[in-house]
Amino acid sequence: MSAVLAEQREPRNGAGSVTGIEVTATFPGQEPLLTPVALDFLAGLHRRFETSRKARLAARRERQAFFDAGGLPDFRADTAALRAGDWRVAPIPAALQGRRVEITGPVDPKMVINALNSGANCYMADFEDSTAPTWANLVAGQQALRQAVAGTLEYTAPAVAGTPGKHYALKPFEQQAVLLVRPRGWHLDEKHVRIDGAPMSGSLFDLGLFAFHNARALAAKDRGPYFYLPKLQSMEEAVLWNDVLDHVERALGLPAGQLKVTVLIETLPAVFEMDEILHALRGRIVGLNCGRWDYVFSYIKTFRRHRDKVLPERGQVTMTQPFLRAYSELLIQTCHKRGAHAMGGMAAQIPISGDADANAAALAKVRADKLREVTAGHDGTWVAHPALIPLAREVFDERMPTPHQQHVKREEVVVTRDDLIKPSLGTITRRGFENNVEVCVRYLAAWLDGNGCVPIHWLMEDAATAEIARTQLWQWLHSDGLHLDDGSEVDFALLERALINLPAKLTDRLQMPGGSRVAEAIGLLDRLTHADTLEDFLTLPAYKRLS
Structure with missing residues (x-):
């Protein structure tokens, strides 16, 4: 029987827990989220997939040992036929056809409201890189997203010097950005939830709890639910995610393929397996994203023992560097060949107040970056600050009159292994x-x-x-x-x-x-x-x- 169709009557084992499940922290109002049936659902995910998660993490360590010993990443010989095959991913839902400007940020109530109201096409609610995973942040974030899906989320800032704080409320649903949720990566635990004595995967906690409470409501609105999947390193990790999402759909009584995902290509090993990742998730994937900052981090980490792969200071490692341009263009070519979106990366600049010249220079960098992306064939881009949305939209509107650019095949692009690993000078x-x-x-x-x-x-x-x-x-x-x-x-x-x-x-x-x-x-x-x-x-x- 589906977890949402029947409350489990398991005996309590301490505050906020059921048999075999222990919640070791508290936060006001967490009880409606962490009900016995919700905890049982999370426990089911852990018990079914934790062994596979640990195996994938062990495979990462083995691969890194190979790199540390002087080995180099490369395209896989065992999947050459898959890369050469003529196949496409499943059709992209209407709500994700146009994604020209996406905003991302943490999941506190004020941010959730401002992002959904921002005028961006999509908002990636981030439990990963922009959220410090304190128990308070995680629970408050799940609460805020649940209220946002229900249309009831409001927030009033604290009063200052006797002046009432500003009140924030959601715009009507049809005026909101499309919500996507990014759970934490496979490598992170959730130490506050222990199942059979072991900490739960942060990935499964974040995605599982959000899906449990919101998947059917979002499906009824034709809004997914939609997710961003971070820091994958291999096809096998994508297969594991697909198995998890299949399980979630069955447990919640949803149609197969209802949960849609975009995968961030933000590790160096993953760039050599983009076709394979798309294929592993082909029934539910809608795109890949150039997670540029994590990608540079992964390049350094992968080649940490390679003296000939040392990069210059980070301000010089821009997307115009040949190895990063090759990564971006190969991602575009791969996605468009398979019928998926090729999303651009984050502009990290934020508006500079009190210095018009410095602000103009910062905005010029953002404009140049977005122009590079849309000219190369990307279907959309990310910004970190709401004030950058009009600029990014202007650039994409001017160069991309269609909802996306999947017709831009970039067939002239030829990228070799060496193109992807040659370090930049500086x-x-x-x-x-x-x-x-x-x-x-x-x-x-x-x-x-x-x-x-x-x-x-x-x-x-x-x-x-x-x-x-x-x-x-x-x-x-x-x-x-x-x-x-x-x-x-x-x-x-x-x-x-x-x-x-x-x-x-x-x-x-x-x-x-x-x-x-x-x-x-x-x-x-x-x-x-x-x-x-x-x-x-x-x-x-x-x-x-x-x-």
Whole structure:
């Protein structure tokens, strides 16, 4: 019997739990979300798929060991016939035919309302890179999305100096952006929910709880539900996601293929398996996305032991670099051949107040980036700030009069393995090194304080951009013979000076997000950077410190 058709009458095993399931944290109002039947549904996902998830994570470690030993990623020989085959993904639903501007951000109530009201075509509600996964953030986010789907979400900001706070409410449904939800990646646990003594997958918790409460309501509105799937590294991981989504549909009594997904191609191994990922999810996938910042992070992590693959400072690693242009153009060609959307990436700039010239320069960078994407053949793009939506829409409207560009086949594109792995040329400046240190510390301090999306120097930093800075520092410091452009050696003394001097530079530390945790963030970055082995994700050790 479907989980939504019958309340399970299992005995309680402590507050907020049923047999074999323990919820170790509380947040006001979580009971309507974490009902016995909802927990039983989540437990079913865990018990069915946890072994497969662990196997896929083990496969990642084995592949990385191959790269660390000098191996290189490449297109798979065992799937050559699949890449050469003539097949297409299932038809794209009407609500996702036009996706020219998408906005993304965390899942707090104010953000959810502003994003849905923003005028963007779609809003990706992000439980991953822009949300610090405190229990409070996760539950409040699920509550906000459930209320948004029901059309009842409202928010009033706190009063300031006796002045009532601003009230926020949703526009009518037909004026809202189409909702897509991004769960956490396969590598992340949800430590607050333990099933049979083990922590649950963060991916299955986020997607499962949202689907349990909202899938049928969204299906009735012809709005999916729709999801973004992050950080896949292989076809087999896509197969696992497809199996999970099949299970969810059966358990909730939904038609096969009702749950639709877009996959972020944001790891270097995945770019060599885009056809395979599309094929594995062909009954429900609607597109791939150029998750550029995580992709650069993955490039560094994949080649962390390759001295000939060291990238310059992150400000020089732009999408006009040959290896990133090859990635973008191959994604467009692959998607359009298979009848899927090829989504562009994030513009991290945010409007600069109080400096008209600097603001104009920032907007010019955004315009150039969006013009590059639409000219190349992308079907839509991302922005991080609502103020950038009109600019991005203007660029795409001017060059893309149709809802998408699947007719732009890019058949002239020829991309080889070497095109995708050849590093960009450039330098490491003292300013660039110190900026990486500052971004890491400031972002990590904010994340530890519960804030996963942080404006720093007029860029919207999330976990992906912070990871570029962190992995670059580790690789630079563990690669012998690197020098700054002024001739100074890149060594741990350089790092130590940057860490010691940083607090004095943060003159607004008490006002900035996570200001009280700067010392903790400095200590954690120092330990991670000195470690002999690069930590796969900054959020893994940092998560242990979250409540």
